[in-house]
Amino acid sequence: MIVFDIVEEPYGWAVRRDECMMMPATCREAAIAAAxxxxxxxxxxxEPAQVQLAGFSAAGSNNGMPD
Incomplete structure (x- = not known):
């Protein structure tokens, strides 16, 4: 399964896969939308894939987004 992590960076937010940055984003919402x-x-x-916020589980129906 491919997992896209949404992580906060010094310049804003980023979408990462396997510790590699896929794309930068100016805000969390933009990073989530892209992922x-x-x-x-x-x-x-x-191809199975999912989105998760760094520090949150990807399990569940909310795509790993916090409640």
């Missing part, structure tokens, strides 16, 4: 778009694109190709 969710990648998850949808991979899902349409049959």
């Amino acid at each position: 969710e778009q990648m998850v949808r694109a991979l899902g349409s190709q049959g």
Whole structure:
């Protein structure tokens, strides 16, 4: 399974996969939206993927977003 982590960086936010930055973002919402778009694109190709915020579990129905 591919996991996209949303992490806070000194310059803003980023989407990471396997410790590598996929893309920077100016705000958390933009990073989440970009990661969710990648998850949808991979899902349409049959590749399982999910989004998680750093420090939160990816399990559950909220895509790893805090309650």
